[in-house]
Amino acid sequence: MSARATTVLVISRQLGSGGVFVGRAVAGRCGMAFVDREILQSAARTLDLAEGEVELREERAASVWDRVLGAFALSAPEGTYVPLGAPPLYEEELFRVESRIIRETAARTDAVIVGRGGFHVLAGHPGLVSVALRADRDWRIRRVMELSGLDLATAAARVDSSDNDRARFIRTFTGHDWNDLSCYDLCLDTSKVGLDLAARLVTEVVAARQRRVRNGGTTTT
Numbered sequence: 001m002s003a004r005a006t007t008v009l010v011i012s013r014q015l016g017s018g019g020v021f022v023g024r025a026v027a028g029r030c031g032m033a034f035v036d037r038e039i040l041q042s043a044a045r046t047l048d049l050a051e052g053e054v055e056l057r058e059e060r061a062a063s064v065w066d067r068v069l070g071a072f073a074l075s076a077p078e079g080t081y082v083p084l085g086a087p088p089l090y091e092e093e094l095f096r097v098e099s100r101i102i103r104e105t106a107a108r109t110d111a112v113i114v115g116r117g118g119f120h121v122l123a124g125h126p127g128l129v130s131v132a133l134r135a136d137r138d139w140r141i142r143r144v145m146e147l148s149g150l151d152l153a154t155a156a157a158r159v160d161s162s163d164n165d166r167a168r169f170i171r172t173f174t175g176h177d178w179n180d181l182s183c184y185d186l187c188l189d190t191s192k193v194g195l196d197l198a199a200r201l202v203t204e205v206v207a208a209r210q211r212r213v214r215n216g217g218t219t220t221t
Helices: 019-030 037-047 051-073 091-108 137-148 152-174 196-217
Strands: 002-004 008-013 032-037 112-113 128-134 186-187 219-221
Touching: 002 196, 019 032, 019 112, 019 128, 019 152, 019 196, 037 051, 037 091, 091 112, 128 196, 137 152, 186 196
Parallel strands: 008 112, 008 128, 032 112, 128 186
Antiparallel strands: 002 219
16 A cells, blocks of 8 residues: 655764754754654563663663753653663564664654664665764763763763663664764764754755655555
8 A cells, every 4th residue: 555755864873962952853843753752662562561671771771861861951851760670671672673663653754763773774764864963072071961960970981881882782783883974874073063053954954855755755565
């Protein structure tokens, strides 16, 4: 049957580089759904687990810290409780479930998805825009400190740990090098261009893709 063609923005980001800020800005300007916790909630239902248990294991908990920073940036902390003694859950199973949810989301609506290997999961999607956000380590550390109130040493440790976890996650489940910029349509250094300009640039790319997708009509499934 025929289905409406969709445009999907996936953002690969380093901790502190502004992935949530840019993603939300683009979603609002382009009339797209910003899909984050919905993926987690759906995965939790599928796996019959509490959201906190799933959240703890996403990308080795790196995305948990991103969401905390995103909440601070928006002045609306989520206050999610993450249990320390959650039962074991294989990362491979979680990746499989979340990948299915991402593909189903991309098939039905224009959406912005941050992280979770989206550039690999949706490879071949005709309306895909994949963006990598990177930034200088010191700039990211300062931003983490400002948003979370952490001291320098703790913020630096968070940034380095997140970088290592994300690189391992992508290498393990997609076979790609997380820092191979050829995997993405657009790469921006937010410490150089700033978050506002980064959001505007990505918005222009996504809006152009939306126009092209709409002019192309429907997809057949």
